[in-house]
Amino acid sequence: MHLVSLSKVNEASAHVFQEEAHPMEQPEDSSIMRVVKKIAKTKLSSLAIHKLEQLANKVGVEEKELFELYVEAKNRAQLDSFASTPYNERIVLLPQCLRAKDCPAEIGKYGYECKQCGKCSIANIIKTTKQLGYKGTFVMPGGSLAKTIMVDLKPxxxxxxxxxxxxxxxxxxxxxxxxxxxGVQLLKDGCINTVVDLKTLKEALKVNTF
Incomplete structure (x- = not known):
């Protein structure tokens, strides 16, 4: 993350959340991280996005960096509950941009149906989720399909x-x-041939306390 001055972080924190500024400590306990954690408790997505964008503008960091911190905060908050959930009650949602440019998959009810051609990492990921016993792995053409999958399959x-x-x-x-x-963040964004760290993803898939 870009280095930002404590005064700018504290000023932004006070303006956005009207809370008292605190001195910088360890990275995860810094002023900016405390603000991100507070945003992570917000229930309305549009409000949270707005506050992250507002904070990014005030402290002079990229929005992407604050979004990444937000995802990390959310992951930590939900990790124990996720780890205690049986594999057969979990699903995996993959973005269509992981596909190869010449992907032969066709669209089905719940997204692209992988042909296991091996041209991208999706077949490898699906193999792992099947071995673990996941409820399903879906390659989505767009984020709107996620709600349909969750409502229909009730993971x-x-x-x-x-x-x-x-x-x-x-x-x-x-x-x-x-x-x-x-959530596992892509290493490379884009519309096609994006990249995910398979080691990180598989560790996240396998995590459990049962």
Whole structure:
């Protein structure tokens, strides 16, 4: 993250949330992280996005960096609940942009139906989720399909892969429909041939306390 002055962070924090500024401590306990954690408790997605954008403008950091911190805060808050949820009560939502440019998959009721061609990482991910016993893994052409999948299949938990801003929006969808959420951020954004860290994703998929 860009280095920002404590005075700017505290000034922005006070303006956005009208709370007293605190001295910088460890990164996870810094003034800016405390503000992000407070935003993460907000229930309305549009309000949270607005506050993150407002804070980014005031302290001079990129919005993407604050979205990433927000996702980390949400993941930590939900991790224990996610880990205690059986694999067969979890789903995985993948973005269509992980597909190869010449992907042969066709659209079905719940998104692209992988042909296991091996041209991208999706087949590998699906293999892992099937071995673990996940309820389903879906390659979505757009975020709007996520609600349909959750309402129809009624999973208890969902792990999404996306860019940081989409994960912020996804976390609110999970709250709205009562699903425990976790998010893994893409290493490379874009419309096609995006990249996810498979090691990080598989660790997130396997986490459990049962």
């Amino acid at each position: 208890k938990a969902s792990l999404g892969v996306a860019c940081s801003k989409e994960l912020v929006m996804g976390s609110y969808l999970c709250e709205k429909v009562g699903v425990i959420g976790q």
